[in-house]
Amino acid sequence: MEKMLAYILNLATLMCINAVLAITLNFIMGYAGIFSIAHAIFFGVGAYTAAYFALHASASLFLAIPVSMVAAGLLSLILALPALRVRGEYFVAASLGLQVLGVTIFSEWKSFTGGLGGVIGIPPADLFGHAITDPVQFLLLAAGCLVLVILVTNTLLRSSFGRNLKAIRDSESAAHAFGKNVAVIKTLSVMISSALAAIAGALYAFYLGFINVESFTLDTSVLLMAMVIIGGTGTLLGPIVGTVLLMLLPSLFSYMWFLPQTEIGAIQQIAYGAAMVLLMIFRPGGLVSARKNQGEP
Amino acid sequence: MIFAKKTLSISLLAFAAWGACAQAADLKIGALFPMSGPNATYGDIFGTGANLAAEHINADKILKEKLTIQYEDSQALPQQGVIGMNKLVNVTKVPYVLSAFTGVSKAISTTAARTKTVAINGGGVGPDLADLGPYFWNIIPLANFEVKAIIPYLIKERKLKRFVLVYVDDPLGASIRKEMTDTLPKAGGELVEALSVPASSQQFSGIAARVRAAKPDAIYIASYGSQEAQIVKQFRDNGLKQQLVSYSAFSIPEINKLPEAAGALYTTQNVDWNSTDPVTKRFVDDYKKKYNKMPTAYVANYYNAVRLFGLLAQQLEKQGKPVTGENLLAQRIETKTFDLVGGKATFASNGTVISAMQVNEVDGKGGKVVSVVSQ
Secondary structure, X not given: OHHHXXXXXXXXXXXXXXXXXXXXXXXXXXXXXXXXXXXXXXXXXXXXXXXXXXXXXXXXXXXHHHHHHHHHHHHHHHHHHHHOOOOOHHHHHHHHHHHHXXXXXXXXXXXXXXXHHOEEOOOOEEEOOEEEOOHHHXXXXXXXXXXXXXXXXXXXXXXXXXXXXXXXXXOHHHHHHOOOOHHHHHHHHHHHHHHHHHHHHHHHHHHHOEEOHHHHOHHXXXXXXXXXXXXXXXXXXXXXXXXXXXXXXXXXXXXXXXXXXXXHHHHHHHHHHHHHHHHHHHOOOOOOOOHHHOXXX | OHHHHXXXXXXXXXXXXXXXHHOOOOEXXXXXXXXXXXXXXXXXXXXXXXXXXXXXXHHHOOOOOOEEEEEEEOOXXXXXXXXXXXXXXXXXXXXXXXXXXXXXXXXXXXXXXXXXXXXXXOOOOOHHHHHOOOOEEEOOOOHHHHHHXXXXXXXXXXXXXXXXXXXXXXXXXXXXXXXXXXXXXXXXXXXXXXXXXXXXXXXOHHHHHHHHHHXXXXXEEEOXXXXXXXXXXXXHHOOOOOEEEEOHHHOOHHHHOOHHHOOOXXXXXXXXXXXXXXXXXXXXXXXXXXXXXXXXXXXXXXHHHHHHHHHHHHHHHHOOOXXXXXXXXXXXXXXXXXXXXXXXXXXXOOOEEEOOEEEXXXXXXXXXXXXXXXX
């Protein structure tokens, strides 16, 4: 059992990082109805900024994380303002454009991102002068950040801002008619979501010690969206359940010794596809359905 | 219903534990290949070579235990690679992992170094893969060796002096550009133009015009996959008749069958598939019997990666030493030269294999060797 520990710690740490991303995506997707498929870009901006900052200035978490949050927040502001003028499926198309553009910049801006070769040798995260290299300590750090993100999003959702988001999700025109500044609320929500996603990016860069564009592609955005949808949009627990499930399943498959080892990938894809179809037929709201929570703040 | 579910879960876990125990006597190595996603084809190709080597090692009883390969799906992505590597190192406790793809290789190199586990690459050729620490080895000559091998041949034998380089805008292309800039003047040649193309680009008429304007004797193409075939085709369509030159990425059926590529020259490590050397002959014969086609350099590399482990572990077992990453590294440094597919191979101090190279000419039938260059 002892030998499993390091593996479980690794998986749990990556789950915490991905859960932060899923929660922040759910913040705009589940509560404001903004379907973004560019979330991996803000994850990437956070990761690259933290990596660059750690390599050239300081690896202190109290500096690297806020800097990456500001970078991702500002970038999202620049991009959200024009893109949020469109709604529904048009925003999906606009965010797809942003995703493609972002990946191209990550690949081509070599002085900052290292191009396809990536950034190597990122120093370990520094907390009060102590370098966090121990896997248990890093898991505690990632779990701490996850709790913090849950608290922040939960507090926001219970405030009048949260009610505004839900109003926009349910009917943008009605919210507008009631005097809500829809554009400002939507822009703010995207900005908050992106800034919080950058925390996951910073943690990811410090944890792996290496990042390249392959971690921030459209596949990642789609996977994050799947985590939110499978878990249940518009719920607090849903994204976490989705993350745990989607990250645990591949690992469980690889433990099933009776499956042919080289075909596990294909079997996993079939299982994913089938599970998604069945889920959408029998439980369209996701595993943690939001229906029973309707009416709560 | 709940009782039934619990019973089922416990039975599954018990079966899993039993399965793990049943295989405990095997000597395991790991393979971190993409087995799902867009790059799954590569995982399959790499696996054929690795599996054949394990079969041969077990048939010859080179090791005291049965050698098995534990596959983990990297999806060719860094994060999945790190998860897979962690499982191989911490749960399966393998001393030796087959790696592929630059992003994955770089991401797992930290874990390999920290846990003193050997990771060995047989697919990527970017020279930066040579700098990932003592526990990261390359069983494939990296791109810089390929450039060094062909330039003197082109200048002395083919009398080509003026070169244009068309390179993909990534670490591989950049490294080939650097190598050409350094090597050409020393060998008596000249790099008259270096033109980069984005990795996703498929239109090269504009580049062809610039190449024509530079009036080179030879055009070196440093790209890979379908883009490479497009460059060749569009350059010929645009009337460029100069000698085309490239590296091992040209050794794919798509290029060999392309009429426009006929006569192009490219380097690979020296593997004479018709060799009478027993290791090479057995590999080629058994591969052809099993898959009904000729092997490629990638298949040979992963065969060699597993064979190398077999040879090193055999020596360790003879000396009564445990087969650990640390001991494998020490043994590799001590042994230096190994009998692998393609002949004898030597490792440089940075863990990268140095083997003889060959210059091939595209002839539509798999390529013919026109020159062999010893390193």
